[in-house]
Amino acid sequence: MVAAYLDHNASAPLLAEARDAVIAALDLPGNPSSVHGSGRALRKIVDDARDAVAELAGAEAKQVVFTGSATEALTQAIVGGAKAFNVDRIVYCATDHTATSKAAEATGLPVTMLPVDSAGSIDIETLASTLEAADGSGETLLVSFAWVNNETGVIQPRGRIEALVGPSRHLLVIDAVQAFGKLTLDFAASATDMIAVSGHKIGAPAGIGALLVKSHCDNVRLVPGGGQEQGRRGGTEPVALIAGFGKACEAYPASYERAGVAVLGETLETGLKGMDSEVVIFGEGAERIGNCVNFAVPGIKNTVSMMALDLAGIALSSGSACSSGKVGKSHVLAAMGVTPELSECGLRVSFGWSSTAKDVELFLEAFEKVLSRHRAKSGAAA
Template identity: 70%
Template structure:
């Protein structure tokens, strides 16, 4: 039995998304062409844009398609620094590498705001960044991952918007892991730009979107030939966008939040029953009901993942965007987790296709890992 418990990395594709992509792939032409085939592809893209907008609480004109969420985040940060004459970028210590690396590449000073032991951003420290910028007449771009991809922790977006939204400063929200799990309400929010991705909700990899307010229309990363109303150059992939739109349409019905949260509760109860010494990270904070990040002291994630993979169980140690590296998580480090414990961290993430049978299969394999660890400990 093959068991996939890594939805935060990439969700299995929804059947409706696959069907929409296949239909679009049968079409020919360039969506920027004015002839019939081109107009037909443009209609596919417009339909996809409408569906993405509806799912994210945005207006269709606010949706800019990109090649990935990483590109969207980079456009928001690197392009935003240039467009708004930003003096300083502020990020959260537990943000995704896409935001941290984009901040480094922005060409301006970067400040990193810390988190508490549960991974919640230090709002007082963020407020001090705003106060110091105001006093110096500087303009900030603040980027925060709303839902952490490793722990599932939900940052207080409303309070961050209250702090940044009424000011001249720019707020970028990485909503990749929140999309499909929280209402984004972009159009009515105080967020200036927001990044989302298709493959986290059962759409295809290779397409994301940057949601932009009207005053951010000048934010560019790839100038190109004027596609996406001049906001992102390059011929759009109608097939990928069709799959993105179809996933948005299907995901709300396919994703059962209560059922997924019940899976997490069942998983955590069973974990603590078989491994009472297990540490579940961020359990004291609000989390989305899809993610469990835990460690059993003494069992390195490299060892556990290898054994689970051999048994056909797919889990991760955190972000899948680190070139396949396994080891200590920057998120857990920022939370003050000891190095030896953070190197034991494993992430299990559920989604639309997850079942209780997959939990059973996980523990059947994981109990073998535990037994081996206990035997080795006794022998020592």
């Protein structure tokens, strides 16, 4: 039984509004492309959800393309964008999600990986010099970056990146999975060409995401199919999942605000530092989103602490949850220059709409026991 769910960056619990919308849509037969009454009813559900996603993203409804996930959306943007615009090179950040790096690899094109500093902030000067070199050689670049890092919560300087790439002939793609519903996307007015977002990070069911696409990228396709999604993503739309996504977009911002996640994160960090002076908060020197705390206590491996916390009913992770459920090495922390020994101690706590002060209290109580056992064991060994 889960006493405290602290893994929202992996997946948020399903919002009641989203669940109700999914169930209601499942009761309707038909295909949203059909012209009969049932089909029109399904089409209205899809259209209403598209409006809700667009509203939350600061986009126009026609700019929203539903996909099966944010991974698919990023793949469509990167692989499809590289093909549609005859791109010569893919540029992305060293701390980006593997959905980006794998999509870049799938293009078969040369790749430039932008380094980050020890706090996880992107090296803007390297990006500027990469763009300058491309202009000199005539290369066309596709630049992609995650606005909010899924492991550390570090916020990349979107404004500075858009100022460099946006006005140029190069393409700009943003992975906004961890920013959606938390930060203002304002896609329609932005200098970004495409943005990928996910449903299940904001309380929608898993299996639904979206790619926000400017009109000049209408020919960026991955699944041609039967012309659904304005010809930009084929396949019969999963109406129930889309309905849940739309309702989550309507309900999530207020639910997230009520949870007061920034205060919860501050309380957790204060509690951790009060327990042990050696605690390390990864990304502490950079601007971070308030719902994510990635930390380590030297000497306590995450495999040990996660097992103990799980037995206490505390659900969290050691980083990305997209590695077949394994506790593996973090490429994010490695890119930040964190030693392998310290990286193996890393734990990620992430809050969301269902989080409470009680969750933080339960976590701190459970982790203090982990820390006490570690100290006792270390003292006995000495």
